[in-house]
Amino acid sequence: MSTTTTLPADLRLGYVHLTIADLDRSLAFYQNVLGFQLHQRSDNTAYLGAGGGDLLALTEHPTATRARRTTGLYHFAVLVPSRRELAQVIRRIAQTRTPAQGASDHLVSEAFYLADPDGNGIEIYRDRPRADWPRFNDGIRMDTLPMDLDGVMGELDGLPDEWAGLDAATVLGHLHLHVRNIPETLTFYRDVLGFDVIMNMGSALFMSAGGYHHHIGLNTWGTLNAPPAPADSIGLRYFTVQLPDQSDIDAVVARARSVGAAIEDHAAGVLVRDPSHNALVFTVAPERRQAAEAPPAPAAARLN
Secondary structure (H helix, E strand, O other), X not given: OOOOOOOOOOOEEEEEEEEEOOHHHHHHHHHHOOOOEEEEXXXXXXXXXXXXXXXXXXXXXXXOOOOOOOEEEEEEEEEEOXXXXXXXXXXXXXXXXXXXXXXXXXXXXXXXXXXOOXXXXXXXXXXXXXHHOOEEOOEEOOOOEEOOHHHHHHHHOOOOOOOOOOOOOOEEEEEEEEOOOHHHHHHHHHHHHOXXXXXXXXXXXXXXXXXXXOOEEEEOOOOOOOOEOOOOOOEEEEEEEEXXXXXXXXXXXXXXXXXXXOEEEEOOEEEEEOOOOOEEEEEEOHHHHHHHHOOOOOHHHHHO
16 A cells, blocks of 8 residues: 555644553652653543643553563653753652663754653653754664763753753653564555654664654564563553644544554544554644634624
């Protein structure tokens, strides 16, 4: 199947929904270590963010365990608005003696890696200005180099140790997923969902909309031909992809239905599963949905 249809350039990711084993433990971690705010808690599920829209949902299953060598979450990536904000998060991680997993310079961004108490992978990163992203063969060049940690932490010179938490401009920057097979994944995400290929490394893909370095990462590192995790395992439930209009969602769903993809109604929009059973929920961007649902202005007001 081929298509000339690509996803809208103003696509954004909304929030990622994870299964965890202990909600109180996870809330303590995400609030006290990473600076998330609790937006809502109901029964066994909580929604968190940075003061704007939800960025993270957590659902507790006390008997949940982590399945090994399965498709699903590799990490979710929280994009902070500046290098200084990245330094503040890293300082807080150090202050709380939270184990880190690495720190990298990807040329387009600087990233710090860790895991939550259940082992869900997390990246905290800041983007360099788009004009500074290196190019290669008309594409974007990325790499994995050591982070200039001294330079990053130097952004804190003169700042007090107190930190109010994640900046309100923080967003969910990208999702990186384990998949079972790169060729079928490439076909699905490019020709069915409509993402553009930014980089194909053979064992990993980086894809986006609107020229971003990547909204989606997909790899087979340890998961070649792997099955999906059992239901209610620790890890990814789904993540949301915000599109401008319902017609954009309808177009994605029509293409997915034409290839027999698994499609489900969802409270947040329409859920589509990729060939590795990873779930994306396509939803209308909140500001567009609110505008569409707003009552029309009175006739007198419309004339003014």
